[in-house]
Amino acid sequence: MQPVLETREALIFESTFLTEGLAAAIAMLTAPLLADLAVCIAGNLRRGGKSNAAKLREIRLAVVVPAHDEEVMIARTVQSLLRAGCASSSTLFAEDRAASTQTGPITVPVIVVAHNCKDQTAAVAAAAGARVVELNHVEMRGKAVALRSGFEVARAAGANAFLVVDADSVASPNLVAATTIVLERGAAASQCRYELELPSSRPATSRERLRVLAFRGINVLRARGRASLGFSAGVFGNGFAVTDETLRRVPFTVDSICEDLEYHVRLVIARQRVAWVEDAYVHAPLAPVRSAQAMQEARWEGGRFHVATRATGRLLAAMARGNWRALEMLAEAWSLPISRGILALILAACLPVHWLRGFTIVGAALVVAYVLEAVFLGDNPWRDLAALAVAPLHILWKLAITPLVLRHSRGSAEWARTHREAQTP
Numbered sequence: 001m002q003p004v005l006e007t008r009e010a011l012i013f014e015s016t017f018l019t020e021g022l023a024a025a026i027a028m029l030t031a032p033l034l035a036d037l038a039v040c041i042a043g044n045l046r047r048g049g050k051s052n053a054a055k056l057r058e059i060r061l062a063v064v065v066p067a068h069d070e071e072v073m074i075a076r077t078v079q080s081l082l083r084a085g086c087a088s089s090s091t092l093f094a095e096d097r098a099a100s101t102q103t104g105p106i107t108v109p110v111i112v113v114a115h116n117c118k119d120q121t122a123a124v125a126a127a128a129g130a131r132v133v134e135l136n137h138v139e140m141r142g143k144a145v146a147l148r149s150g151f152e153v154a155r156a157a158g159a160n161a162f163l164v165v166d167a168d169s170v171a172s173p174n175l176v177a178a179t180t181i182v183l184e185r186g187a188a189a190s191q192c193r194y195e196l197e198l199p200s201s202r203p204a205t206s207r208e209r210l211r212v213l214a215f216r217g218i219n220v221l222r223a224r225g226r227a228s229l230g231f232s233a234g235v236f237g238n239g240f241a242v243t244d245e246t247l248r249r250v251p252f253t254v255d256s257i258c259e260d261l262e263y264h265v266r267l268v269i270a271r272q273r274v275a276w277v278e279d280a281y282v283h284a285p286l287a288p289v290r291s292a293q294a295m296q297e298a299r300w301e302g303g304r305f306h307v308a309t310r311a312t313g314r315l316l317a318a319m320a321r322g323n324w325r326a327l328e329m330l331a332e333a334w335s336l337p338i339s340r341g342i343l344a345l346i347l348a349a350c351l352p353v354h355w356l357r358g359f360t361i362v363g364a365a366l367v368v369a370y371v372l373e374a375v376f377l378g379d380n381p382w383r384d385l386a387a388l389a390v391a392p393l394h395i396l397w398k399l400a401i402t403p404l405v406l407r408h409s410r411g412s413a414e415w416a417r418t419h420r421e422a423q424t425p
Contacts, residue, residue, distance in 0.1 A: 023353040026344050030363060032334035033341045036222065037366045039328060043225030044373050053185040061180050061241070062159035064150035065112045065130065066143050067167035071119040073285075074167050078110055078128035081165065085176040086110045088129030108176050111153055112167070115146035121167070143237070144259040148252055155244060163241040169284045170197070171239075178280035179241045187275035188246040189267060192239035194219040197283045208286055209387035210394055214338065217374035222332075227276035231328045235264035235274055239282040246272055257303030261333065265311040268329040269318045298404035301337060305405075308333040339391075339398040342367060 063081055067074055082088060087107040112130040114122040116137070126132045135149050151162050161183050165171055172178075175192060182190045196212045198204040204212075219236050227233040237260035242252075250270045254262040267274060287296050311333055318326035336344065345367070348360045375384045 019351055019353060023348065023351050023356045026348045026351075027356065027359055029336060030341055030344045030348075032331040033336045033338070034363050034366050035331045036328070036335045037370045039229060039231070039331070040222040040225030041366065041369050041373060043228035043231075044221060046228055055184045056186045057184060059161050059180050059183045059243075060159050061108050061161045061163055061176060061183070062154035062157065063108060063110045063163045063165055063176070064147060064154055065110060065125075065165050065167050066146035066150065067112055067114050067117065067121050067125065068143075068146070069117050069119050069121060070167035071117075071121045071124045074112065074121055074125045074130075075128040077165065077167055077169055077171075078112065078125055078130045080170040081110045081176075082129055084171045084173050089126065089131040109154070109157060109159075111150050111157075113146040113150040113153075115143075115149075142255050142259070144252065144255050147259075151244075151247060151252065160244045161241060162244070162247075164238065165282055166238040166284060169238055169282045172281045175239070175280040175282065178277050182275050182277050183241060183243055187243075188272040189235070189240065189242040189274045190277050191223060191233045191236060191241075191274050192277035193281035194236045194239045195281060195283055197285045199286065206387040206390045207394065209384055210390055211286060213371075213374055213378065213384050213387065216377055217338065217370060220377055221370070221374045224276050224278060226328065226332075227274075230273075231325055232264065232268050232273045233276040234332070235260040235267070238284065239277075239280075240274075256307055257299050258307050261304060262307045262311070265307065265315065265329060265333065268325050269314055269323065271323060271325070273325070295404070297398075298401055298407070301405040302407065304333070337398065338367065338370070339395045343395055343399060 063086055065074075065077060065081075070077075085108060087109060089109070110130040111133060112122070112125040113133045113135055114125065115135045117134075122132045122134050131153075133149060133153050135146060137145075147164060154162055161180075163176070163179050165175075172192075179190055179192065196215045198208060198212060219234075223233040223236075240260065246267075250263075250266050250272060252263060254266070256262050264274065312330065315326045315330045315333070319330070335341075341363075345360055345363045348356050348363075371388070375381045378384050
């Protein structure tokens with residue numbers, strides 16, 4: 001009997017060891033997400049009033065629109081920027097500044113960089129009123145390439161700050177003015193609200209509302225929460241502005257799929273904080289096709305993983321030098337998507353590990369608080385709450401696209417346009 005008992009005890013020990021190891025792995029994987037959620041929830045609860053800081057410098061802003069095969073959307077984007085205070089290409093930036101008085105208005109140009117376009121993006125953008133730069137170098141790929149070209153053109157035209165707006169987006173009427181004010185008050189860079197649009201031609205499905213809600217959580221709730229607590233709001237690649245001084249200090253030499261996250265990491269390491277622009281926004285339409293949505297989200301998740309693995313050492317070194325904002329940046333970089341975090345917490349709840357129960361309860365509470373805050377930041381919270389009914393299906397779908405995410409974690413800078421429905425101006 002003794003050998004049998006010893007074998008049974010060995011199996012129990014091995015099972016316990018594996019269970020404890022799995023519990024520890026789950027805790028390590030979800031801890032960055034939960035820490036990030038805690039910061040953002042707390043920041044949104046203590047939102048303060050508007051800043052009354054005085055104007056510190058003169059800002060000459062230019063809007064840079066990187067575009068790749070966007071002939072369907074580009075006119076709407078340019079027209080919204082003209083309504084937001086930009087000038088059409090009939091007025092050149094440098095000439096207008098030379099002709100104006102020192103206290104007179106400065107023209108804000110819209111510079112569309114048509115990068116490796118195979119359609120009529122350049123012609124449509126020019127007809128809409130933008131200044132167009134065609135960049136046709138097939139071997140030079142990636143959104144960052146187009147942005148660097150746009151920054152150089154805007155700098156040569158006299159700009160000392162640059163606002164990036166995607167070629168499929170609509171800007172709020174106050175975007176230019178609100179961004180300029182924040183930069184005039186001394187911000188190194190800024191980020192406005194970036195949200196997705198529900199379809200205008202038909203009623204939105206619950207699945208679409210859920211995707212808009214998830215996007216709002218990442219690009220609004222988390223950003224404003226971080227900024228409220230003194231951290232850097234973040235860079236989302238759309239509605240992001242940066243001064244020329246900051247670009248010279250932290251060059252935009254990034255070429256991954258997630259060039260926005262990669263550049264934000266570099267800004268934080270260099271102790272540059274991105275300010276939050278609460279009252280202005282850019283909106284972009286949803287990707288309507290299931291395969292397009294899967295590709296878009298896989299590229300985003302895979303790209304984030306690639307950037308996180310490359311940035312961890314530098315962020316830890318920055319923390320060692322006393323850069324406390326690098327700790328929050330590290331948590332942001334390694335945060336699981338909320339759907340994958342929920343899956344991890346469900347798995348944790350199934351494990352017979354006593355210490356993990358408290359961790360799971362705290363995690364679940366943070367997720368609920370985060371989702372509710374995101375819901376009530378929207379225009380129609382009750383419909384958003386109802387859309388949560390399809391969340392289990394969305395979580396399972398995210399699990400199904402995991403192999404695609406892993407394929408995109410290699411970090412290729414290939415710029416592929418996401419298919420979207422045409423929107424009316």
